[in-house]
Amino acid sequence: MSQPLLQVKDLHTYFNVEGQRAWACAGVSFDVMPGEFLGIVGESGSGKSVTALSIMRLIPDPPGRIDSGEVVFDGRDLLQLPLNEMRRVRGRDIAMIFQEPMTSLNPVLNIGRQVMEAVVLHEKLSREESRNRVIEVLEQVGIPDAGKRLKDYPHQFSGGMRQRVMIAMALICKPRLLIADEPTTALDVTIQAQILELMADLQNQREGSATILITHDLAVVAESCDRVIVMYGGRIQEVASTRDIFQEPLHPYTKGLMGSIPQEDSKGKPLFAIQGNVPAILDFPPGCRFCSRCELVEDRCRSEEPPLVDLGGGRAVRCHLVEKLPSNAEAEEAAP
Amino acid sequence: MAAYFARRFLLLIPTFIGITFVVFSITQFVPGGPIDQMILNMQASATEGGVGGSGSTVEIPPESLAALKEHFNLDKPFFVAYGYWLWDLVQLDLGKSYKYNVPVIEVITSRFPISIYFGLLGFFLAYLICVPLGVLKAIRHGSRLDIASSLIVFAGYSIPGWALGGVLLVLLGGGSFLDWIPLGGFRSEGWEDFSVWHKITDQLHHTILPVMAYMVGSFATLTILMKNSLMENLGQDYVRTAFAKGLSERSVIFGHALRNSLIPICTGLGHAIGLIMAGSYLIEKVFNIQGIGYLGYTSIVDRDYAVVMGILVINTLLVLIGNILSDVLYVLVDPRIRFS
Numbered sequence: 001m002s003q004p005l006l007q008v009k010d011l012h013t014y015f016n017v018e019g020q021r022a023w024a025c026a027g028v029s030f031d032v033m034p035g036e037f038l039g040i041v042g043e044s045g046s047g048k049s050v051t052a053l054s055i056m057r058l059i060p061d062p063p064g065r066i067d068s069g070e071v072v073f074d075g076r077d078l079l080q081l082p083l084n085e086m087r088r089v090r091g092r093d094i095a096m097i098f099q100e101p102m103t104s105l106n107p108v109l110n111i112g113r114q115v116m117e118a119v120v121l122h123e124k125l126s127r128e129e130s131r132n133r134v135i136e137v138l139e140q141v142g143i144p145d146a147g148k149r150l151k152d153y154p155h156q157f158s159g160g161m162r163q164r165v166m167i168a169m170a171l172i173c174k175p176r177l178l179i180a181d182e183p184t185t186a187l188d189v190t191i192q193a194q195i196l197e198l199m200a201d202l203q204n205q206r207e208g209s210a211t212i213l214i215t216h217d218l219a220v221v222a223e224s225c226d227r228v229i230v231m232y233g234g235r236i237q238e239v240a241s242t243r244d245i246f247q248e249p250l251h252p253y254t255k256g257l258m259g260s261i262p263q264e265d266s267k268g269k270p271l272f273a274i275q276g277n278v279p280a281i282l283d284f285p286p287g288c289r290f291c292s293r294c295e296l297v298e299d300r301c302r303s304e305e306p307p308l309v310d311l312g313g314g315r316a317v318r319c320h321l322v323e324k325l326p327s328n329a330e331a332e333e334a335a336p
Numbered sequence: 337m338a339a340y341f342a343r344r345f346l347l348l349i350p351t352f353i354g355i356t357f358v359v360f361s362i363t364q365f366v367p368g369g370p371i372d373q374m375i376l377n378m379q380a381s382a383t384e385g386g387v388g389g390s391g392s393t394v395e396i397p398p399e400s401l402a403a404l405k406e407h408f409n410l411d412k413p414f415f416v417a418y419g420y421w422l423w424d425l426v427q428l429d430l431g432k433s434y435k436y437n438v439p440v441i442e443v444i445t446s447r448f449p450i451s452i453y454f455g456l457l458g459f460f461l462a463y464l465i466c467v468p469l470g471v472l473k474a475i476r477h478g479s480r481l482d483i484a485s486s487l488i489v490f491a492g493y494s495i496p497g498w499a500l501g502g503v504l505l506v507l508l509g510g511g512s513f514l515d516w517i518p519l520g521g522f523r524s525e526g527w528e529d530f531s532v533w534h535k536i537t538d539q540l541h542h543t544i545l546p547v548m549a550y551m552v553g554s555f556a557t558l559t560i561l562m563k564n565s566l567m568e569n570l571g572q573d574y575v576r577t578a579f580a581k582g583l584s585e586r587s588v589i590f591g592h593a594l595r596n597s598l599i600p601i602c603t604g605l606g607h608a609i610g611l612i613m614a615g616s617y618l619i620e621k622v623f624n625i626q627g628i629g630y631l632g633y634t635s636i637v638d639r640d641y642a643v644v645m646g647i648l649v650i651n652t653l654l655v656l657i658g659n660i661l662s663d664v665l666y667v668l669v670d671p672r673i674r675f676s
Binding site: 096166 | 583
């Protein structure tokens with residue numbers, strides 16, 4: 001098997017909240033392979049965005065800080081790079097797309113300039129070359145009449161078009177890793193599908209590059225990802241291929257997320273929801289992070305946090321009950 | 337957008353008439369008009385001259401009084417008098433000063449350069465100091481420099497300019513303590529005969545304290561506005577996007593955040609135009625500068641209404657045009673804003 005493009009090892013990031021350290025990302029480890037489309041799923045506050053921002057070293061400090069761990073990219077630990085070298089990684093090797101396409105673009109600069117900025121910075125192209133590259137990449141992401149729109153400002157674009165501009169901006173230097181943090185959340189469903197399709201297309205065009213897609217929406221995962229990491233409480237709870245996770249979710253939290261998706265046969269029935277809310281960051285229980293909301297909770301769960309157990313075949317889950325958990329597939333077979 | 341600004345300019349007219357009408361009416365109703373003032377002056381000179389002795393009153397023949405009233409349009413209803421005044425104004429005639437008996441325009445133009453000098457100087461210095469200071473404070477928020485400069489600007493904010501001027505004069509004006517700064521005046525006597533270099537240094541010498549007094553109040557607002565505006569923008573999503581592109585902190589601050597945070601500052605420029613010319617009576621009084629603020633005050637006390645109205649006309653026009661200028665600046669600096 002080829003070398004991973006990115007290895008995140010035991011990443012710990014905290015925020016200072018009311019004088020205490022709130023661990024938004026507590027011992028996260030995963031690999032991203034070249035060509036992979038990896039999803040990171042979880043509710044708000046599960047630590048997925050913090051993980052992404054930690055990889056880019058964009059955690060606002062203060063109040064946040066990356067405490068320990070490694071982020072190995074190209075054989076280098078990004079967390080140890082001097083800041084000026086890290087800047088050369090950002091935008092060129094690893095690019096990022098954010099959730100709110102309106103606020104993530106500078107309202108007073110025209111989009112031509114904003115898209116051009118990274119390529120001017122990293123590739124030292126001439127004005128003419130950069131301009132051509134900008135038009136090329138804007139056309140690639142499906143902005144009609146791109147040449148005429150360079151002088152337009154973000155507010156002159158629709159939400160979907162703005163997100164296309166963001167994608168163009170991220171892809172202009174042909175990064176090997178693209179991190180998309182909730183890229184479709186602020187968009188209409190029809191536009192969502194278009195954007196996801198575009199991202200998948202662009203991923204296939206860039207040989208050996210990978211995408212990390214962060215979302216709370218499992219439908220988005222199903223549409224685009226090869227593999228999924230489920231996060232809760234700053235920890236990875238389950239890792240599996242998209243196929244496995246939909247067919248046979250193991251962690252009670254993953255099952256809860258699945259159950260919250262409306263299905264054909266759930267018509268007329270009340271929609272399932274995981275009980276309770278995600279606790280405030282300082283209020284997570286000791287033991288298993290999810291125990292306060294888990295329907296299958298046992299005494300052990302409240303005192304002792306389960307390890308992330310590798311089940312082989314690319315699957316891992318963090319749950320004491322994993323042996324006892326009847327998988328959905330088995331349950332279906334057992335049914336008369 | 338041209339239509340919008342055309343409308344704005346047309347709206348100037350009723351606004352201007354409204355403001356001047358109200359002030360004109362007030363001058364007609366307050367007791368002690370120009371004629372009373374004249375009588376008072378005549379009495380004073382009569383008493384000084386020792387004619388008539390104590391308590392004597394100068395009798396003015398009723399026909400002279402009527403003639404005077406007619407001269408000042410005081411014999412007509414105030415709105416008719418206002419009409420006469422406005423009609424003269426349309427012909428660019430502000431009338432004559434009752435007190436100096438010269439055209440109002442001459443009285444005002446003799447004072448304007450002084451006020452414009454201090455006004456513009458204070459204005460530019462305030463922007464030149466406050467904008468960079470605000471930026472520095474935002475970038476180094478919470479640092480010792482930030483806290484110390486906040487302390488100073490807020491202390492300045494809480495001291496009235498004229499009071500600070502008075503204190504500085506006592507300390508530096510050669511009275512009881514140090515003799516660094518002339519006690520007042522716009523220039524030294526005999527300035528016209530000085531060499532060029534001496535002219536400049538003398539002028540600056542006389543300028544330092546009044547300008548400080550003029551600026552001290554606006555300092556805090558402008559600095560803190562700049563700081564807060566930049567800090568707010570540094571927390572925006574687009575700043576994170578800019579960092580994610582690999583830009584340096586410098587490029588992010590100066591290329592992205594600063595431009596946005598200057599929007600409220602730029603638009604304040606238009607409003608400031610009106611303030612530049614307004615002068616300040618108290619500061620001019622403290623430093624014995626014959627500026628427009630001082631003129632405005634004395635003309636009210638002397639019931640020299642032609643001058644009062646003349647100053648009002650000029651200040652009103654400047655403020656109104658300044659407001660429109662602010663809108664123009666908005667359009668220029670913020671592409672999202674298009675008036676229609």
